[in-house]
Amino acid sequence: MDFKKSVVYQIYPKSFCDSNGDGFGDLKGVTAKLDYLKELGVDYIWMTPFFVSPQNDNGYDVEDYYNIDPRYGTMEDFEELCQGAADRGIRIMLDMVFNHTSTRHEWFQKALSGDPRYKDFYIFKKGKGPGVPPTNWESKFGGNSWEYVEKFDEYYLHLFDVTQADLNWDNPEVRAEIQKVVRFWMEKGVKGFRFDVVNLISKGAFEDDFEGDGRRFYTDGPRIHEYLQELNAATFGTDAEIITVGEMSSTSMENCYRYASEDGKELSMVFSFHHLKTDFVGNEKWVIVPNDFQKLKQILFDWQTHMSENHAWNAVFWCNHDQPRVVSRMGDEGKYWKESAKMLGTVIHCLRGTPYIYQGEELGMTNAGFNQIDQYKDVESLNHFRILVEKGVPESAAYEILKIHSRDNSRTPMQWDGGKYAGFSDAEPWISVNPNHVRINAEAQLQDEDSIFHYYQKLIRLRKDYDVIAYGDLEPLDAKHPSVMAYRRTWENQELLMIANFYGKETAWDAGCDLEGYTRLAGSYADTSLVGTEVKLRPYEAAVLYKEN
Numbered sequence: 001m002d003f004k005k006s007v008v009y010q011i012y013p014k015s016f017c018d019s020n021g022d023g024f025g026d027l028k029g030v031t032a033k034l035d036y037l038k039e040l041g042v043d044y045i046w047m048t049p050f051f052v053s054p055q056n057d058n059g060y061d062v063e064d065y066y067n068i069d070p071r072y073g074t075m076e077d078f079e080e081l082c083q084g085a086a087d088r089g090i091r092i093m094l095d096m097v098f099n100h101t102s103t104r105h106e107w108f109q110k111a112l113s114g115d116p117r118y119k120d121f122y123i124f125k126k127g128k129g130p131g132v133p134p135t136n137w138e139s140k141f142g143g144n145s146w147e148y149v150e151k152f153d154e155y156y157l158h159l160f161d162v163t164q165a166d167l168n169w170d171n172p173e174v175r176a177e178i179q180k181v182v183r184f185w186m187e188k189g190v191k192g193f194r195f196d197v198v199n200l201i202s203k204g205a206f207e208d209d210f211e212g213d214g215r216r217f218y219t220d221g222p223r224i225h226e227y228l229q230e231l232n233a234a235t236f237g238t239d240a241e242i243i244t245v246g247e248m249s250s251t252s253m254e255n256c257y258r259y260a261s262e263d264g265k266e267l268s269m270v271f272s273f274h275h276l277k278t279d280f281v282g283n284e285k286w287v288i289v290p291n292d293f294q295k296l297k298q299i300l301f302d303w304q305t306h307m308s309e310n311h312a313w314n315a316v317f318w319c320n321h322d323q324p325r326v327v328s329r330m331g332d333e334g335k336y337w338k339e340s341a342k343m344l345g346t347v348i349h350c351l352r353g354t355p356y357i358y359q360g361e362e363l364g365m366t367n368a369g370f371n372q373i374d375q376y377k378d379v380e381s382l383n384h385f386r387i388l389v390e391k392g393v394p395e396s397a398a399y400e401i402l403k404i405h406s407r408d409n410s411r412t413p414m415q416w417d418g419g420k421y422a423g424f425s426d427a428e429p430w431i432s433v434n435p436n437h438v439r440i441n442a443e444a445q446l447q448d449e450d451s452i453f454h455y456y457q458k459l460i461r462l463r464k465d466y467d468v469i470a471y472g473d474l475e476p477l478d479a480k481h482p483s484v485m486a487y488r489r490t491w492e493n494q495e496l497l498m499i500a501n502f503y504g505k506e507t508a509w510d511a512g513c514d515l516e517g518y519t520r521l522a523g524s525y526a527d528t529s530l531v532g533t534e535v536k537l538r539p540y541e542a543a544v545l546y547k548e549n
């Protein structure tokens with residue numbers, strides 16, 4: 001399957017569908033919803049980790065790469081899911097977490113018992129003095145990134161939670177073990193892999209960072225391309241049908257030219273996050289600032305044009321299990337909920353790159369709206385709430401920050417219907433259901449021709465029907481316009497215009513050409529008035545126009 005024409009749907013199984021009434025989503029639940037996914041029209045489902053795990057980071061803390069956590073089901077359930085998906089022309093992409101393992105992993109347990117072979121699977125270092133860790137690097141989840149082990153009088157590195165110990169990729173035995181894991185899942189018929197924070201696996205110098213939080217010493221590190229090429233050649237590179245995507249944390253575009261190069265030596269494509277930090281202050285996410293729309297456009301356009309010039313491929317997305325819901329973030333939860341959700345979908349699905357849809361995005365699901373600390377489950381949110389309060393931020397202000405930035409915003413149960421637990425489960429879910437499921441749910445949208453669901457279905461079909469979307473060049477239009485994002489795609493004799501108003505106010509836009517000769521393929525409003533050169537765009541209006549030259 002040509003990944004340039006494909007669309008990937010991300011499933012966070014814990015919150016997707018609970019088949020056995022324990023309040024926790026599972027693999028059988030996913031199988032039960034395959035017809036829904038087929039109707040939407042997606043080609044791949046990316047499943048976030050369901051391997052054996054203590055779930056301190058919802059499965060991104062893997063204890064055993066070869067077995068399925070019983071909370072999610074069994075290997076038979078997985079095989080049934082693969083078969084059911086294959087029967088509907090859908091392929092499975094697995095999420096591989098190889099930067100770190102859970103500290104409950106057998107390798108780490110052996111390391112702790114003093115076995116030198118396994119100690120070298122991880123990164124243990126002496127402190128700089130009594131009580132002083134080897135470096136001042138900060139964990140992504142708050143606090144210092146080293147944990148002291150008294151027995152060795154040494155520290156181990158954990159860039160994420162203290163129970164997620166970083167693997168030592170400089171050790172060839174570690175790399176060989178990782179290859180074994182990938183081959184195991186390839187043999188099960190898996191046709192896609194997402195590699196979690198994979199650009200952090202090659203650590204550079206272990207030095208204090210007096211300019212930042214340490215990331216410059218381990219991001220896109222010295223041997224990263226070598227490690228990816230080696231993994232590719234030894235595993236997925238032997239099967240031309242397999243697609244791969246690397247999650248690239250704080251990466252540089254220059255590195256992504258290589259990670260996602262058309263030559264196929266490393267990965268098929270990359271997730272980068274710079275466009276999702278335009279409501280941060282630098283790298284600081286735990287603040288409230290307005291979204292910088294000009295910066296957002298500039299970043300998206302830079303990545304679009306430069307990746308293309310350098311023959312590299314992007315994954316394009318707004319949402320995942322770590323990001324707040326985009327309709328809450330950049331659209332409107334109120335009056336223009338539907339129009340803004342459709343507009344945002346349009347912008348992504350007409351870009352050059354493989355689009356990713358995160359469960360519930362196709363329904364316009366919104367942020368969680370939690371206002372009590374016990375509603376939050378995510379380790380990152382809980383840690384940062386404490387850190388904010390310790391820094392003197394009033395609790396009420398800390399809540400406001402969490403409401404906007406918490407990863408739990410995207411982790412509330414999938415809204416299947418208007419019933420008590422949104423059709424997700426018969427029992428109380430592990431995380432609260434958004435009360436707006438009575439209004440925003442799949443059942444209602446499947447019956448409504450004008451729904452966000454049906455609009456996403458249309459966007460997915462457009463990519464298959466018009467080669468210009470998959471293969472065309474992209475040219476930004478009127479890039480500095482205060483409220484509009486617009487671009488032109490061209491391929492052979494095909495030309496496509498995407499025009500989107502990001503704000504709740506009508507605005508004027510100069511197309512620079514007469515729009516008379518274009519056919520309208522899609523738009524966030526049912527009708528359109530886009531004719532002539534000078535046009536008016538309604539609140540959150542987006543349109544896709546097409547012509548053959």
Ligand code: TEU
Pocket residue numbers: 057060061097140160196197247249285321322380
């Ligand atoms: O996330 C990597 C990561 O650094 C960010 O997404 C991070 O969670 C957030 O931006 C910090 O503000 C990946 C997974 O997607 C995430 O769920 C895991 O928690 C993390 O790796 C560790 O495995």
